[in-house]
Amino acid sequence: MQTAIRRALIVIDVQNDYISGTLPIIWPPVEQSLANIGRAMDAARAAGIPVVAVQNILPASAPFMAEGTAGAELHPVVTSRGWDHYVLKDMPVAFCKTDLENWLKERQITTVTIVGYMTHNCDLSTAIAAMHRGFQVEFLSDAGGSLAYANRAGSATAEEIHRVMTVVMQSRFAAVLTTSEWLECVATGSAPERDSIYSSNQRALKGA
Numbered sequence: 001m002q003t004a005i006r007r008a009l010i011v012i013d014v015q016n017d018y019i020s021g022t023l024p025i026i027w028p029p030v031e032q033s034l035a036n037i038g039r040a041m042d043a044a045r046a047a048g049i050p051v052v053a054v055q056n057i058l059p060a061s062a063p064f065m066a067e068g069t070a071g072a073e074l075h076p077v078v079t080s081r082g083w084d085h086y087v088l089k090d091m092p093v094a095f096c097k098t099d100l101e102n103w104l105k106e107r108q109i110t111t112v113t114i115v116g117y118m119t120h121n122c123d124l125s126t127a128i129a130a131m132h133r134g135f136q137v138e139f140l141s142d143a144g145g146s147l148a149y150a151n152r153a154g155s156a157t158a159e160e161i162h163r164v165m166t167v168v169m170q171s172r173f174a175a176v177l178t179t180s181e182w183l184e185c186v187a188t189g190s191a192p193e194r195d196s197i198y199s200s201n202q203r204a205l206k207g208a
Helices: 030-047 100-106 119-132 158-173 179-188 197-205
Strands: 007-012 051-056 085-089 111-117 136-145 149-151 154-156 175-177
Touching: 007 030, 007 119, 030 051, 030 111, 030 136, 030 179, 051 100, 051 119, 085 100, 111 119, 119 136, 119 158, 136 158, 136 179, 154 158, 158 175, 158 197, 175 179
Parallel strands: 007 051, 007 111, 051 085, 111 136, 136 175
Antiparallel strands: 149 154
């Protein structure tokens, strides 16, 4: 017998520095992801799904998300809608040094749905941590986002980083779906399609 899905929506680091500040999200276009974050929060509220707002605050000397700055503040898309639980963190993983795991388990949450920023950093690491803690994970690909990198290991565009990270998540750590697909799952009570490392690799070998 399949266990009933009990979701929580985890809204990660939707803060001004990622929208109009020192570290702007590039792909998907941030206006689109913000709109989808709002859609997901509204749908969660209507469906009785608890919403967790996560905020990353770094030391005052940091170049972004610095304590006391406007860039570190949560964006109005989140603050205008409110939340059921608030998590303050200073590490990528929303479970690190926070009460998030206990809060979710006290409410018998089985599935966490992740939106927010950045796909390849706080979203990915939180998805992996959630899976390791026994939760099913969903990631809304058009309600997150990435930016470009260049360092001694090489360079990658925001679109490349976002795309590759979603493929990696779908292969093991999360069910990756669009906001519209997630809204359909919420409305029907259905579970999204999940995948595996082996199946993902076999499709690649066959050129699928």
